[in-house]
Amino acid sequence: MTTGTDARLDRIGTDGNYVIVPMDHGITIGAVQGLKDIESTIDGITRGGADAVLTQKGIAPRVHENKNGKGYIVHLNGSTSIGPDENDKRPTGTVEDAIRVGADAVSFHINVGSDHEPDQLSQLAEVTSTADRFGIPVLAMAYARGPGIDSEDPEALGHAVRLAEELGADIVKTGYSGDADSFQHVVDSTRLPVVIAGGARGTDRETIEMVRGAMDAGGSGISMGRSIFQHEDPEAISTAVSGVVHDDLSVDEALREAGLALEA
Template identity: 65%
Template sequence: MDIGVETRLNRLATNGRMVNIPMDHGITLGATAGLRDIESTIDAVTRGGADSILTQKGLASRVHPNKNGAGYVIHLNASTLLGPDANDKRRTGMVKEAIRAGADAVSYHMNVGSNHEPEQLADLAEVTRVASEFGIPVLAMTYARGPNIDEHDSDNLAHAVRLAEEIGADIAKTAYSGDSESYQRVTEAVRIPVIMAGGSPQTDRQMLENVSGAMEAGAAGVSMGRSVFQHDDPRRMTRAVSSIVHDALSVEEALEISKL
């Protein structure tokens, strides 16, 4: 592995395990709860144990003073819920812009099986090509989404993360299949780290059970957005997630130490 990529990957994880909090949802959802005062949310989640933060490039100046030494990922595409097709993610930034903004890595969202797969596939390939020139890691958010696609089927998810590895990404993020046994088929489909996407918010216990199941299945960590930054107490929720990812605590223990 390129020394630049390896060095920057280490900034995003603790002992190879990662708790990433994506907060790029402002384009998709608008200034929703947890994102209006994003400075306070970033401070809270990084104090709670987040290894890295993820936003769009325009928020870099609001991220750096508040991330308490955590890593930083800049996301390079987006869509809105107001638009004609939320699966049609379009470029919002370039690798060079992310580097200038102080990012340790870049990320790109791709919907495998959607009508926009061909364009997104080519675009992700270009992102990995340029990123490799600068030694900056790529986090590929590869989801199984499209007409008649089961977004939580383990075979579809395994295909999605394998695509990420084949095209040159350094980390693959995808949805949870619902149980540890089936998710193991996803993590074993590749040799790059797989991190679990949080998805739509559920109860605290259910989210933590998903985290625990993913880690048991061999995931390298999680990337959880709305279930953390929209939480009544983002710091405590992050602490609970981090205790499972980094300290291998049970769900009950995580709920107890975080006082959720």
């Protein structure tokens, strides 16, 4: 890892932990709630405590004036929910593109176990090699997804995160296995910082309980999109998540400090 990579990792995290909010979903699912006025969403999320936001390269002009000095990650592949296969993520940019639009890091999605794994594997390897030359950190979004694969199976998730390390990523995002005990295996499968995805939005308590479980297992934070940017108060839920990741708050403490209801 280069000095530049270390410096840029500091821009997208805090003391080795990460609250990252991906908002690249405009390609996948369109301009849904939270993405139409993405400027206001980015402002609220970063004021609430997010360390970094993540978008596709074309949204960069809408990011910089609204991110309150926080980090910026450009995502380099994608697919649509209305296309023939959402798991078939195709390249949408390069490391050089990301540098040109002011990114502190790049991210790349790979579906381990899918029919598209071979192409995505070689593409991720190319991204990490290029990024290393420029001192740009790589967040690998490594999911266990494919025929006959349980996307919450800790063995499959452990394989996915180890693959990311083997290919040269600096941080790895994956699914949550459902509880801290099983997620411990996932975290132990790599020396990379492991952050969890959010998936479809649940209740506030469910979201914060998931974050608390990941941190209790030794995780390094979150990379959650819809659970945060589609929230009716993105700033408040960001505050709650950040409270767990950065201040080691309990679920109730985090919800209370963010002004969110302590629902059962």
